[in-house]
Amino acid sequence: MKRFVNLGLLMSLLLVFLAACGSNQPAEGGDGKAKHAVVFKNTGNPYGEKEMEGFKNAIEDLGGEAILRAPDDPSVEDQVKIIEELISQQVDSIAVVANDYDGLEPALKKAMNKGIKVLSLDSAVNGDSRMVHVNQADPEAIGRTQIEAVSEMIDGKGQIAILSATSQASNQNLWIEWMKKELEKPEYKDIELVKVAYGDDLRDKSVSETEALLQSYPDLKAIVAPTTVGIAAAAKVITDKGLIGDVVVTGLGLPSEMAAYIENGATPWMYLWNPLDVGYLAGHASHSLVEGDITGEAGDKFKAGELGEYEIIEGEDGTEILLGDPFRFDKENIEEWKEIY
Amino acid sequence: MNTRTISGEREFTWKKFFLQWEWMLVLILISIFMMNSSISPYFFNFINIADATMTFLDKAFIVFPMVMIMIMREIDISVGSTVALSSVVMAMLYNAGLPIGLAIAACLLTGALCGFLNGYLIVRYKELSAVIVTLATMILYRGIAYMLLEDQSAGGFPDWFSYFGWGYVGTIPFILVLFVAFAVIFTLILHKTVFGRHIYAIGSNSKASRFSGVKVDRIKLIVFTLAGLTAAITAIFLTSRMGSTRPNVATMYELDVIAMVALGGISTAGGKGKMTGAILAIFIVGYLQFGLGLINIPAQMLLIVIGLLLIISVTVTNLKFKVKKKKTVGHPQQKNVS
Numbered sequence: 316m317k318r319f320v321n322l323g324l325l326m327s328l329l330l331v332f333l334a335a336c337g338s339n340q341p342a343e344g345g346d347g348k349a350k351h352a353v354v355f356k357n358t359g360n361p362y363g364e365k366e367m368e369g370f371k372n373a374i375e376d377l378g379g380e381a382i383l384r385a386p387d388d389p390s391v392e393d394q395v396k397i398i399e400e401l402i403s404q405q406v407d408s409i410a411v412v413a414n415d416y417d418g419l420e421p422a423l424k425k426a427m428n429k430g431i432k433v434l435s436l437d438s439a440v441n442g443d444s445r446m447v448h449v450n451q452a453d454p455e456a457i458g459r460t461q462i463e464a465v466s467e468m469i470d471g472k473g474q475i476a477i478l479s480a481t482s483q484a485s486n487q488n489l490w491i492e493w494m495k496k497e498l499e500k501p502e503y504k505d506i507e508l509v510k511v512a513y514g515d516d517l518r519d520k521s522v523s524e525t526e527a528l529l530q531s532y533p534d535l536k537a538i539v540a541p542t543t544v545g546i547a548a549a550a551k552v553i554t555d556k557g558l559i560g561d562v563v564v565t566g567l568g569l570p571s572e573m574a575a576y577i578e579n580g581a582t583p584w585m586y587l588w589n590p591l592d593v594g595y596l597a598g599h600a601s602h603s604l605v606e607g608d609i610t611g612e613a614g615d616k617f618k619a620g621e622l623g624e625y626e627i628i629e630g631e632d633g634t635e636i637l638l639g640d641p642f643r644f645d646k647e648n649i650e651e652w653k654e655i656y
Numbered sequence: 657m658n659t660r661t662i663s664g665e666r667e668f669t670w671k672k673f674f675l676q677w678e679w680m681l682v683l684i685l686i687s688i689f690m691m692n693s694s695i696s697p698y699f700f701n702f703i704n705i706a707d708a709t710m711t712f713l714d715k716a717f718i719v720f721p722m723v724m725i726m727i728m729r730e731i732d733i734s735v736g737s738t739v740a741l742s743s744v745v746m747a748m749l750y751n752a753g754l755p756i757g758l759a760i761a762a763c764l765l766t767g768a769l770c771g772f773l774n775g776y777l778i779v780r781y782k783e784l785s786a787v788i789v790t791l792a793t794m795i796l797y798r799g800i801a802y803m804l805l806e807d808q809s810a811g812g813f814p815d816w817f818s819y820f821g822w823g824y825v826g827t828i829p830f831i832l833v834l835f836v837a838f839a840v841i842f843t844l845i846l847h848k849t850v851f852g853r854h855i856y857a858i859g860s861n862s863k864a865s866r867f868s869g870v871k872v873d874r875i876k877l878i879v880f881t882l883a884g885l886t887a888a889i890t891a892i893f894l895t896s897r898m899g900s901t902r903p904n905v906a907t908m909y910e911l912d913v914i915a916m917v918a919l920g921g922i923s924t925a926g927g928k929g930k931m932t933g934a935i936l937a938i939f940i941v942g943y944l945q946f947g948l949g950l951i952n953i954p955a956q957m958l959l960i961v962i963g964l965l966l967i968i969s970v971t972v973t974n975l976k977f978k979v980k981k982k983k984t985v986g987h988p989q990q991k992n993v994s
Contacts, residue, residue, distance in 0.1 A: 358956065382952050383952075384952060385954075387956055387959070388907070390904075390905075390907070391898050391902075391905075392894065392897075392905065392906070395711075395897055395898060396711045396712075396945075396949070397949065399707065399708075399710065399711045400949035400950055403698050403699075403704040403707065403708070403946075404696070404698050404950055405698060415809060415898070415900065415902070417809070417811050417899055417900045418809070418811075418898040418899060418900050419898075420899050421818045421821065421822050421896075421897060421898070421899050422897070425822065481904075482807035482808060482809075482902075483808075483809045483902055
């Protein structure tokens with residue numbers, strides 16, 4: 316009998332807890348609002364939070380409901396799971412920042428078969444699994460600019476390494492390809508790319524990969540990290556080890572996270588676009604797809620709120636919307652930008 | 657009239673029947689269904705309830721042999737890495753020009769071999785605990801997967817291959833059909849065969865079983881090989897769902913599987929627990945995740961809920977054990993007449 320009472324108590328505790336979980340959520344469904352979902356790579360990524368915030372701003376300006384999701388690890392399995400849950404909720408659109416170029420294809424095709432509008436932003440999925448891709452900047456410009464920058468920082472001579480996100484991250488891989496192409500030019504003949512390391516966009520792994528790079532290549536002159544988590548981790552390691560000036564770090568970073576390292580010289584300058592704008596543009600693209608204003612074909616035009624009018628263009632694999640050029644952050648302007656994002 | 661059976665089984669009473677942990681799990685499962693339906697208008701329809709199984713049943717195949725392993729007081733923490741390795745082997749062989757059928761066979765063979773190696777090491781070197789052996793092979797298998805594919809992804813499977821993870825038999829997902837078949841077979845093996853009885857005997861007292869002629873080593877070898885084989889089945893479903901694979905798939909799957917088995921009331925002290933408990937636990941964890949996902953609760957919240965459920969399960973199963981012990985002191989157990 317005592318056992319039964321105990322069980323009952325535990326059960327009711329559990330139920331209360333679960334009920335509490337549920338009641339925090341706003342009531343949904345039946346209010347007729349269009350539901351737009353965005354799925355980021357993983358949680359705990361400040362860049363991703365800004366991107367989702369931008370998406371949410373756009374959707375709420377347009378009177379829709381925004382659903383923001385991200386798995387706790389940057390894995391394809393969990394993104395597939397989330398997409399399945401979104402399909403069951405009968406959302407109107409799904410925008411994904413993919414952890415793998417091909418891995419979401421079956422899930423996203425299922426969504427499209429059920430009439431859900433599918434697009435990718437930032438990190439693309441293949442052309443068959445989306446209607447359009449919102450590209451933060453021209454990948455060629457991003458790749459080439461970073462090599463130009465690093466070459467200027469190390470006077471065109473010495474060993475460099477790349478610290479990327481996961482080895483399957485489609486956008487990073489594309490930029491790295493362009494970096495390699497840029498490095499083939501004769502003016503970079505004295506620069507040697509020794510390794511592409513993968514920090515998986517996890518802070519601890521990025522830190523240990525940076526430490527491993529420094530140990531394996533004592534003559535390393537620069538680390539290029541085309542990912543916000545990687546660049547912050549690399550700059551922190553360089554600062555902590557007192558290597559400022561010996562090894563430079565550059566790449567793509569969030570101004571608010573990188574301000575300290577730009578000020579102390581670990582990173583002379585770096586690049587990024589505004590993740591809020593990427594999300595915002597994707598939000599407007601989702602809305603226009605659902606409203607039927609665009610179909611994702613090249614040549615379609617739509618208005619993206621305060622960003623102005625955009626046109627869909629033909630990309631390498633499927634159609635794209637280009638946000639603009641990467642923006643340079645250095646000692647001159649970091650003060651002003653670090654407050655913004 | 658003597659109500660005791662020869663084998664010493666206690667008399668069947670409805671009270672005892674309903675006081676089993678499995679009924680607790682049934683209640684939890686029902687409350688999760690009620691919770692899900694009340695918080696999300698999308699949960700309670702047949703298509704969603706059936707489709708949801710596609711999201712969590714892939715790893716469930718490993719639960720069956722894991723129940724047997726844990727009843728025998730062993731553990732296998734290498735199954736996640738086995739999934740990754742067999743999946744990578746399948747993708748690589750297919751991309752190297754092997755027909756898909758042979759690639760799938762190679763995947764199953766790789767899994768079985770991984771499991772067999774675990775079993776062999778555990779049986780051969782009895783002084784090593786299963787945790788250490790499978791910890792070593794967990795790192796080894798994952799390492800081989802990385803060596804083969806080097807941080808890349810491989811895919812490009814034929815279209816029909818996605819049937820495993822996304823296909824239906826009528827309106828029922830294929831994975832659910834196969835899961836039910838496995839559930840029936842494994843439940844029968846564990847509870848209705850000599851093999852199953854021996855598994856319980858090994859868990860209660862490995863030495864005594866050995867002396868009474870139970871082929872302990874052979875049974876362990878078979879069960880560990882089965883764990884590897886089911887991990888390969890998981891690999892097929894997982895790869896089919898993603899259409900491609902990488903060496904870092906299925907990380908932490910071993911912990912998910914062990915959590916489901918523990919939640920199912922299988923005691924880590926060995927010798928106790930039922931297959932039905934673990935099967936219920938699979939659906940509890942799965943539908944809990946799916947339900948919270950439907951109302952878009954952030955990922956970390958799911959971990960909290962599942963952790964909490966586990967603590968409750970472990971506490972309650974231990975509590976049950978204590979109460980029983982007290983009773984034994986009060987009324988000394990009668991010896992069987994036979």
